[in-house]
Amino acid sequence: MKHSIFAIALLLFCSCITPSKKETPNKPVEHPEESIPPQGTKTTQPLEKTTPSTTNNLVVQLKTGSSLEDAKALITNSGLTWKANPLAPEYKSIALVVTPNGQRETWVQRLLQSNEFSTVVPQTKGTLEKLVNETKNTLISLRKTSCFGDCPVYTFRIFKDGAAKYQGDDFVTEKGNRTFQLTNEELNKLLALLSATEAITMEKKYDDPKITDLSSTFIEVRNQQVQIRLWKDIPDPLIALHEYTEGLLLQRKYFN
Known part of the structure; x- marks a missing residue:
């Protein structure tokens, strides 16, 4: 009887100290596109949008001897817009021409072939200023x-x-x-x-x-x-x- 009671007590003790199996927690799912690049790594930023008033403009200068009125008529009859030179209005041979969306390069060639202009270039930073200074x-x-x-x-x-x-x-x-x-x-x-x-x-x-x-x-x-x-x-x-x-x-x- 004493042996039976001792065996039962020993069995209960061992069951108490046996480690229970723990559940492994789920690992979070990684999202590479959300990861932060290491310090010093360059990231590509979206290009800044440019306004149509810049992307569609051409800077033009009439050839010496070309008629200003004929040049303006050529521009308007072609469906383009003639804008006076904003930097130096007194130099009427230099102006801006606004072209339709996506057609600026095409009109560079067409206007040069018209033989009315000595300069036809896309308007970029400093283009107009450079041409005005050259004329001055x-x-x-x-x-x-x-x-x-x-x-x-x-x-x-x-x-x-x-x-x-x-x-x-x-x-x-x-x-x-x-x-x-x-x-x-x-x-x-x-x-x-x-x-x-x-x-x-x-x-x-x-x-x-x-x-x-x-x-x-x-x-x-x-x-x-x-x-x-x-x-x-x-x-x-x-x-x-x-x-x-x-x-x-x-x-x-x-x-x-």
Whole structure:
């Protein structure tokens, strides 16, 4: 009897100290897209949205001698919008053109092919400002158009610091864009000739409509443009200025 009671007590004691089986808690599900990248890791941010007023704008500049009214008519008749230059309204040859959504690059090519504009570029930060400053710093701009023969066709611009930009189109030795720097002597001579034109009155056009087989020469100085088709009754200082400016290109053999 004593042995039976001892056996029962021993069995109860062992059952009390036996560890019970614990349930393993469920692990949380990981979401890689919500994980935080290590410190110093670059993350890709969504691109900032640009407004249509920026993404659809072109900056344009008329060629020397192009008609402002004709250019505006071309723009509006094409379903585009012409906006005045907001930085320097006095330079009417520079403007903004608003194109339809997604068609800006297409219109760059079309407007350049129209032959009305010397510059057609998408508006980006500083584009308009750069073009306005370039125009403000121009001493003289010279442009020659075609005739029925082999007249040189080119555009030539000289800036206040003596830098020069040339674009040769037809019947020239050097085609395409070229740049060079005037010497101090050349620049001083040009400045003297420009000063001499301040004392004269220049007509907007020297022409004879009855004569058709003539090239046009457009000279732009002091934000004033002169068209010459007939070299008659032209003030001597203006002739001297033209001959010297053109001579700078002849010396460099850009055309004959």
